Amino acid sequence: MSDALIAPIYADILAIKSRVVARVAAPSIVEPADGATGVGATPVLRGSAFRVSEGAIISDTHLSSRWQVRLASGSWSTVLHDSGETYASLTEYAIPSGVVRENEQYAARVQYRGANLGWSEWSDDVVFTTKSQFASIIGLVQVATGGGAGQYQRIDENFSPVSRDASWFNNHPVYAGIVAQVVDGQRMVKIPRFYYRADTVPSGVYAGKTYWMISDQPVAGFSVHPAFIGAGGAQLDQIWVGGYQASYDGSSKMQSVAGAMPMVSMDFPTARQRAYARNVGGVTGFREWSAYDLSVIQMLMSIEIGGLDVQALIGQGRVSQSSAAAVDAADVAQASWRGIVGLWGNVWQMVDGLKRNGGTWWRWQYNAPGSATPGDFTTGYINTGVPALSTSGYPVTFDATMLATAGLFVPATVDGTASNGSTGDYFWSNTSTDDRVLYHGGNWGSGATAGLFCAGADYAPSDANSYIGARLAKA
Known part of the structure; x- marks a missing residue:
C-alpha cells in the first residue's frame, strides 16, 4: 500500500488514540517551591492551572482537588493530612493549624479531578521545611x-x-x-x-x-x-x-x-x-x-x-x-x-x-x-x-x-x-x-x-x- 493511502489512515488512528488517552494532566505544586525553607505553621499550597493531557482533543473543566501532606522522611502510606475531595480549594489550599510542626521537613502533593475525565495522577512531591519557631x-x-x-x-x-x-x-x-x-x-x-x-x-x-x-x-x-x-x-x-x-x-x-x-x-x-x-x-x-x-x-x-x-x-x-x-x-x-x-x-x-x-x-x-x-x-x-x-x-x-x-x-x-x-x-x-x-x-x-x-x-x-x-x- 502506498504512503499516500497509509497517511490518512495513520492520522485517523492517531486522532482516535488521542481521544482514548485524553486525561486530566498531573498538576504540580508551584508554592511553596520544592526545597523551600522557613515555611510557617499554616502553609498555603498553590497548584498549577488545570489542563488535560498534551495533544488531547477532548476538553474538560476542573471539578475538585485533593491535597495531602506527609513527613518527608516517611511514605505516602502514612499521610499526616488529607483534605479529602474538595470542591472549593481547587488550586489553592491552606493546611490547617496543627498539622505541621516547627523545624520539620514535609512533602506535599495534589491531584485534580475533571468533570468528565476523572482524576489525574498525583503531582510530583514538593518538599519544604518549616520555621524553627512558628509565628503566623x-x-x-x-x-x-x-x-x-x-x-x-x-x-x-x-x-x-x-x-x-x-x-x-x-x-x-x-x-x-x-x-x-x-x-x-x-x-x-x-x-x-x-x-x-x-x-x-x-x-x-x-x-x-x-x-x-x-x-x-x-x-x-x-x-x-x-x-x-x-x-x-x-x-x-x-x-x-x-x-x-x-x-x-x-x-x-x-x-x-x-x-x-x-x-x-x-x-x-x-x-x-x-x-x-x-x-x-x-x-x-x-x-x-x-x-x-x-x-x-x-x-x-x-x-x-x-x-x-x-x-x-x-x-x-x-x-x-x-x-x-x-x-x-x-x-x-x-x-x-x-x-x-x-x-x-x-x-x-x-x-x-x-x-x-x-x-x-x-x-x-x-x-x-x-x-x-x-x-x-x-x-x-x-x-x-x-x-x-x-x-x-x-x-x-x-x-x-x-x-x-x-x-x-x-x-x-x-x-x-x-x-x-x-x-x-x-x-x-x-x-x-x-x-x-x-x-x-x-x-x-x-x-x-x-x-x-x-x-x-x-x-x-x-x-x-x-x-x-x-x-x-x-x-
Missing part, C-alpha cells in the same frame, strides 16, 4: 494617603506584599480563636491574645510607610497588644467584647442581647455604672468597652479585609435613617465582623480608657478601669504627651507614637475634604481643654462619615443624647 504574621501597610479611603496592602513579616484568602484567615490561630460565647447570659465575642508591631517600614518598596502587623506568638520586635495587659500589668489570655451594641435590662445592668433597642440617653458615668453592675454574685471583669478593645478590632479587621473603608468593603450599616433600630436589625447587622454586630452606625458607642485633655491624649495605663467610681476620669490614666487634634476632618494619617507604643489609632492629620481622607470616615474634635471622652462609629444619620475609624472626641462625660449608646466588654 500578617500586616497591613498604608501605601498611599488620600483618595477618600487611602491605599493599603497586606504584607508579611519581611514587608513583602502577600495575598491571603478567607481560608487563610479562618485557619490563622488568632482569627480562628474569635468566637461567640455566652457569659453571664450575655452574647460576647472572645478575642484571643496576640502580639503586634507598628511603625514605619524601614526599607524596601514601602520604605517610610505606616504599617501594623500581628503575630499569634511572641517574636522579636513584637509586643503583646495592650488590650491584653490587665490590672497591674498581668497578661490576659483573651478579652470579650459585646456581640451587640449595649441595651438596658430595665433594672441596673448593661446587657448584650439580641432583639433589644440600644441603651441611650445616659451620660458616661451612668453607662459605666451599668456595665460594672454585672459584677455581682461571683461575676467579675465586666466594664464598658475601651479604646484598647476597639483598636484590637480595628487592627485585626483592617488586615483581614485589606483596607479601612468598611462601608465600601463590608456594608453601609444603619447610617441613612431617622432613628435607631434594634441592635440586631438587618441594616444594623450589615456593620458586622466575626460575630460583633453593629460596629458602626445605629447609635454612637461610648469608648472608655482614652480621653482628650489639655491638648494631649490621656489613656488608661492598662486595659482595666483605674477606679470603680463611675465618674472618675483621672485614676489610672497616664498623659501620653501626644498632641490631640482640636480640629475636625477626614483622617489622613495616624499618630505613629500612639500606634507604635499603645496600639491605638488616633488621627495625626485630618482634611476637610472627604476625597482627601484615608479611611472613608470622619473625626470630630474641638478646642475644649477639659475632659473630652471618645465616641465611636457614628449613628443612624451619619451617612458616609460613619465607619470603623469614625470617632468623636468633642463631648464631655456629662453629655447624654438619644443618639449615643455604648458596648459591653469583659476582661
